[in-house]
Amino acid sequence: MTVTHTYDAVIVGAGGAGLRAAIEASDRVRTAVISKLYPTRSHTGTAQGGVCAALGNVEEDSPEWHAFDTVKGGDYLVDQPAAQLMCEEAIDAIYELEHWGLPFNRTPDGRIDQRRFGGHTRNHGEAPVKRACYAADRTGHMILQTLYQQCVKRNVRFFNEFYVLDLLLSDGRVAGVVAYELATGELHVFRAKSVLFATGGFGRMFKVSSNAHTLTGDGPAVVWRRGIPLEDMEFFQFHPTGVYRMGILLSEAVRGEGGILLNGEGERFMERYAPTVKDLAPRDLVSRAIYQEIKEGRGAGPRKDAVWLDVRHLPREVIEEKLPDVTEFARVYLSVEPTTELVPIQPTAHYAMGGIPTDVDGRVVVGPDETPVPGLYAAGECACVSVHGANRLGTNSLLDIVVFGRRGGRHMAEFAQGADLPALPERPEGFTREMLEGLMSRREGANAADIRSDLQEHMFDLAFVVRTETGLKKMQEILAGLRERYERVAVQDPGRRYNTELMEAVELGFLLDCADALVAAALARDESRGAHYREDHPLRDDEHWLKHSLAYREEDGSIRLEHKDVKLGPYVPMERKY
Amino acid sequence: MPPAPESAGDVLETSDQRRAGATGAVTLTLRIRRYNPELRGEESWWDEFTIQADPNDRLLDALHQVKWYHDGTLALRRSCAHGICGSDAMMVNGKNRLACKVLVKDVAPKVTVEPIRGLPVLKDLYVDMEPFFNGYRSILPYLINDEGEPDAERLQSPEERHRFDDTTKCILCACCTTSCPVFWGDDEYVGPAAIVNAHRFIYDSRDHGADERLKILSEKTGVFRCRTTFNCTEACPRGIEVTKAIQEVKRSILFERF
Numbered sequence: 001m002t003v004t005h006t007y008d009a010v011i012v013g014a015g016g017a018g019l020r021a022a023i024e025a026s027d028r029v030r031t032a033v034i035s036k037l038y039p040t041r042s043h044t045g046t047a048q049g050g051v052c053a054a055l056g057n058v059e060e061d062s063p064e065w066h067a068f069d070t071v072k073g074g075d076y077l078v079d080q081p082a083a084q085l086m087c088e089e090a091i092d093a094i095y096e097l098e099h100w101g102l103p104f105n106r107t108p109d110g111r112i113d114q115r116r117f118g119g120h121t122r123n124h125g126e127a128p129v130k131r132a133c134y135a136a137d138r139t140g141h142m143i144l145q146t147l148y149q150q151c152v153k154r155n156v157r158f159f160n161e162f163y164v165l166d167l168l169l170s171d172g173r174v175a176g177v178v179a180y181e182l183a184t185g186e187l188h189v190f191r192a193k194s195v196l197f198a199t200g201g202f203g204r205m206f207k208v209s210s211n212a213h214t215l216t217g218d219g220p221a222v223v224w225r226r227g228i229p230l231e232d233m234e235f236f237q238f239h240p241t242g243v244y245r246m247g248i249l250l251s252e253a254v255r256g257e258g259g260i261l262l263n264g265e266g267e268r269f270m271e272r273y274a275p276t277v278k279d280l281a282p283r284d285l286v287s288r289a290i291y292q293e294i295k296e297g298r299g300a301g302p303r304k305d306a307v308w309l310d311v312r313h314l315p316r317e318v319i320e321e322k323l324p325d326v327t328e329f330a331r332v333y334l335s336v337e338p339t340t341e342l343v344p345i346q347p348t349a350h351y352a353m354g355g356i357p358t359d360v361d362g363r364v365v366v367g368p369d370e371t372p373v374p375g376l377y378a379a380g381e382c383a384c385v386s387v388h389g390a391n392r393l394g395t396n397s398l399l400d401i402v403v404f405g406r407r408g409g410r411h412m413a414e415f416a417q418g419a420d421l422p423a424l425p426e427r428p429e430g431f432t433r434e435m436l437e438g439l440m441s442r443r444e445g446a447n448a449a450d451i452r453s454d455l456q457e458h459m460f461d462l463a464f465v466v467r468t469e470t471g472l473k474k475m476q477e478i479l480a481g482l483r484e485r486y487e488r489v490a491v492q493d494p495g496r497r498y499n500t501e502l503m504e505a506v507e508l509g510f511l512l513d514c515a516d517a518l519v520a521a522a523l524a525r526d527e528s529r530g531a532h533y534r535e536d537h538p539l540r541d542d543e544h545w546l547k548h549s550l551a552y553r554e555e556d557g558s559i560r561l562e563h564k565d566v567k568l569g570p571y572v573p574m575e576r577k578y
Numbered sequence: 579m580p581p582a583p584e585s586a587g588d589v590l591e592t593s594d595q596r597r598a599g600a601t602g603a604v605t606l607t608l609r610i611r612r613y614n615p616e617l618r619g620e621e622s623w624w625d626e627f628t629i630q631a632d633p634n635d636r637l638l639d640a641l642h643q644v645k646w647y648h649d650g651t652l653a654l655r656r657s658c659a660h661g662i663c664g665s666d667a668m669m670v671n672g673k674n675r676l677a678c679k680v681l682v683k684d685v686a687p688k689v690t691v692e693p694i695r696g697l698p699v700l701k702d703l704y705v706d707m708e709p710f711f712n713g714y715r716s717i718l719p720y721l722i723n724d725e726g727e728p729d730a731e732r733l734q735s736p737e738e739r740h741r742f743d744d745t746t747k748c749i750l751c752a753c754c755t756t757s758c759p760v761f762w763g764d765d766e767y768v769g770p771a772a773i774v775n776a777h778r779f780i781y782d783s784r785d786h787g788a789d790e791r792l793k794i795l796s797e798k799t800g801v802f803r804c805r806t807t808f809n810c811t812e813a814c815p816r817g818i819e820v821t822k823a824i825q826e827v828k829r830s831i832l833f834e835r836f
Contacts, residue, residue, distance in 0.1 A: 038707065040750050041655075041663040055730075098731040101721030101784065103739060103746050110733035135746070141662065142746065149720035183700070212657040248660045329660060332679060333634075449646030492650030495616045498701040501650040 002429050003188045007032045007157075008416040010177060010192040011409070012164045012219060015042035016140070016398065017380025018198035019147035020405030021362075021412070025196075026156045028413035032190065034159045034179050036214065036503075039148050043200055043212045044401065047140025048326065049253030050132030051398035052120055053090035057111045058130040063087040065123060066131065070396060071571045073119040073282045074353075074389020075530035075540065077232070077548065080569025082360050082385045086396075086403050093402045094133055102146040104135050105322070115322075116256040119282035119393040125578070128256075128280050132395045137251050137325045143398055162188065163503055164218065166432045167195065167226045167376075168425055174375030175422040177222075178432045182503065185496025187429045193419045194412035196377035197223065197356060198405065202514040203236075204452075206349035207460035210242055210249040214507075219382040220355055221510035224517065228373065229366060229550040229562065231384040232354035233514070234522035234532045237392055238465050240286035242348025243333050244306045250326045250345060252394040254311060255279045257318050261286070262308040262342065263293045264300035269307075274578040281578045284391040284531040287347040291465045301344050308342035347465055353392055353531065354521075355384040357550065362408025367550070368564040375415060375422075379408040386548065389566075390530020439505050445490035448505045451482050455508075455515060463519055468536045472523040479516055486512060517551040520559040525549065542573050603630040604686045606640055611692040613699050614651065622699070625649070633683035637675075638666055640682055641691070654703040661815055664751030667694050668703050674753040674813040694756035696765075709765060710752045713772040717794055721779060722787030738783040745778040745823050747816040754810035754820050760803050767803045768795070770810040770820045777823040780830065788830075796831045804828070 009025045011018050014035035019042075025031040035042070054061040066087040071078045098104060098112060105113040114130040122129040135142040151158075159179065166178040168189070176191040202217030203209040220230055240261070241250040255261070260279050263269045273289040274281035281289075290307050293299060300306045311319055319327055319339055330336045330343045356378040357365050364376040380401045387400055458478045462471040486509060493501045527541035528534050550562040606629055613622040627644045638659055645652040655665040659678045666677040669692040671685065697705040723732075748771060755761050755769035776795055780788045795801045801824055810820035 037657055037663075037665070038711075041657045041665045043658060043663070045749070046658050046660070046662045095727075095729075095731055099721075099727045101779070101782065103742070103782070104731075106734055106736045106739045108736065110735050110738075112731050138747065141749070145746075152715055153720040212663065213659060214657045246660075325662075332681075333636075333660070335634075447646070449642075495614065495651065497614075497616045498653040498704050500653050501645070 001186060003186060004191065005032065005188060006191045006421065008192065009194050009196070009412050010034060010190050011196045011198060012177060013198035013200060013380070013382070014039035014158065015198060015200055015380060016044035016143055016147060016401035017405035018196070019144070019151055020402050021196050021198060021379055021409030022156050023147065023150050023154065024406050024409030025413040026154055029416045032157045032159060034162045034164055034177070034190065036161060036163045036218070038160050039151070039158065040144060042144060043215060045141045045144040046212070046249065047143070047398055048137040048249060048251035049256065050115065050117060050134035050139050050395045051094065051143070052117065052131045052395040053094040053133060053399065054087065054131060055091060055094065055112060055114065055133065057107055058114045060122070061129055061131055063090065065121065065129070066090065068124050068571060069120050070387065070393055071389070072125070072576060073393040074391055075576055076546065076571070076573035077235070077386065077389035077529060077566055079386050079567040080571060081567055083387045084569065085360055086387050086399060089403045090399050093399065093406065097143065097146055097402065100146050100150050102135065102142050104133055115253065116280060117394045118252045118255065118280045118286070120395070121277065125276070128277055132253070132256065134253065136321065137253055137323050140398060143402070163506070164222065165435070165506065167222050168428050169226060170422040170425050172373065173422050174373065175424055176428070178429050180432070180436070180503070182498055182500070185499060187432060189424065189428045191421060191424060193416040193421055194375040194377060196362060196379060196408050196412050197382055198378070198380045199382045201352040201381040202511060203349045203352070205455055205459050205511045205515045206464065207456040208242060208245070208247040208346065209349040210239060210247050211349065216507035217510045217514035218507065219378065221513040223356055223364070224513055224553050227552070228364060229357060229552045230354060230517045231357040231550055232386060232521070232548050233517040233551055234525050234549065235353035235390045235530055236349065236518065237283055237351040237353060237531050238287045238347040239283055239350035240290055240347050241309055241345045243329060244301070244344035244346050246333055247348035248329055248333060249348065249350065250309060250329065250343065251323070252283070254309060254323055254326055257322055258314050259309055259311040261290070262300070262310050263298040264304055264307070265298055267298070269293050269298070277578045282391055282393060285578065287465050288533055290347055306344040306346050309345045310342055311338050312340060312342070349464070351392055351397060352381055353384065353386070353388040353390065355382045358383045358385055360385060360404070360407060361411040362404055363411065368562060370564070375419065377408045377412045379404045390532060435506070436502065439489060439491050439502060440494070442488065442490040443492060443494070445488040446485040448489050448508050451485050451489070452508050452511070455482055455511065459515060463522060466533050466535050467522055468534065469523065469526070472519055475519050476523065479512065479519060483512060513553070516559060520561065521549045521551050524561050546573065602632065604633050604682065606631045606682055606686045607688045608640060608644060609688065609690045610652070610702070612702050614701055617651070631682045633681070633686065635682045636678045637670065637680040637682060637685060637689065638677040641677055653701045662749060664749035667751040667753045667756070668692065669694055674757045676751060676753070676815045679815055694752060696756045696762040697752070707752065710755055710769070710771065713755070713768040714750065714775055716768055717772050717776040717791055718787055719775045719779070721782070721785050722790070723784055724786065732784050734783055741783070742778050742781040744818050745774045747818055748774050748778070749816060751815060753813040753815055757809040757813035759807060759809065760805055764803065766799045768799055770824060773801055773824050773827055774818060774820055777827055780827065792827070792831050795827055801828050801831065
């Protein structure tokens, strides 16, 4: 049995981008939010350090400096007009959150306090600047709570623990989505005039990751299977300071407040790699520096495969009041007391710069000419505007979700106001039903957890901080093998009620799709730029590669790559030094 | 240079090695209260699974090992796995905990896991969260201020901000509410988490909705149901002084507003 619902606007995902879009859309049109999690479980809540805006509350700053840092941080793959717009709208977006009650830390005169963050500088790189607005090291938690509170106030309609598994298109227009209700196993068809995907990232394809178990690339994979390309998938951020072995994020705010990195010999090695900003260099540079230290035998710990994060010199009140959660993570998960001991860290898979290609209004755009798909929108980590280019600056993800969540939500509502309801394709739930029946047809076969763990292991070895042609080709062969095993996956649970085993198998399929796209794009890009570092092509190659990549899934399962120009602006690409 | 922490040492790299009983692993028996009306009828039952686990693994990792390699039907909520999303509240050895904040070494060799109490169980560790969120929604959990918005931020001193800091940490995991004996016996009581979230706004200098919330909480479903057993404070994985927050709200109702 299939249940059919009809809305003007449907938003998929209830993290920061989805909730911000929901606030905007629900004020204008009949809106539903479909989320596989209760909204407050979304991964926005784990963001720690801050959200940048050039308020200038603590020291002189300007949106133009912020835009420059964003473009340079992204190794010039950023679409500059989008970055300029984001940095200008940042100020209003922060005030809006404050007006909605977000409990920012305050300056002595009662204004929003600001602190330093990696890659954010005064006057085009002169020195670190205090630009990150924050609430202790719980900024993401406060943003998620505040946006959810506003949705409660507005009585936004949520469908919680519903998994969106397919996008419905009708004559090239969005007609709705198909969702699986976890509680009952029923399929639901949501008819809509516009649909916005805000499903977050896919960091769970790597063994060491800061990402939640649920970050499996659902939105990107669902649209990819319907012919929409994925942009710049090769650019995945590896955050330098993950909890050793577990990958749990230890915020860059630790270094923003004065923490430093030491190698196994006790040397503050970032002074060699980034003499001006040192430990506050952008994440791609710091992660590569850590990799280099470990490779050259200067790693820390018994296996020499970590480095130390050192906050022992910081005033106790800074640690307890401005970094309480990360301090607790070290205590709980490492049994380390950061006020007196060094914390072992290693780079952790953190953030997808790439994703579903959109313009600055959240409209999904296809091909080098950026043809919009009428009614289709995306925002947040699952989207690629592109404001992060080849490497996102810390804090800009929280900014991205509020700025482009708002723009996408507004635009999808206005589109819906001027559109009629498209007809549904025949048997709208057919594709989804067959996929689920296929998975449910075997009680014995391949184990999904084994396949996932092999995927994570190999992606960590071959597609992480440092990549080579040989390694990526090997990864493609491995992915083909994993795909074959996936075709034989068995689901033990025959039930319809809270069958999370079935949904985990579906999510693994999404992860495999995203990994396919990531590896294909990484293999093709024979240069190094931002987070994509090719040991066999260590230099940036603007002549051939100052362009975005677009990966398409063809009917026969193969991947086709296309490219589109980067939208340049005032900042001429130059060598990136810090 | 201090000595390397133990946890950077005995590391088991893959679940495969783990299952093969790699060195450093400990034996853990999980006794789990199961419920699956679709397949097994209305009676709950106990299952036991014995696995090898890294002592520094989370209890959540151990539950995953059970689900992924022993019994795929085991159902539990989880997401972030480090104590922020609030999904995996469960009763661990009789106390409400997040499974991702309990380490194997702290519970081995045997641990008992049950669903949190006071909410209808749906399947295994899944409970119906709607009554909990209804309580949350009832206390107007959003900033109320009709004064119009200034061009920039509203001013708030660090002291004013500090006044309600503790209750901003709530992740709505329901550990507190479902540890409360009053809540177990009375599904009308809004419960500790709802009061914590009311507290977060009542003492925010920017908020003007305190009277409305205090009125709601002075009703018979509100704060005066609290019997000050401190279970909630003990259960909170975020270290919020829940009972203190409830007492402050009670005092405001008695002495300040009415």
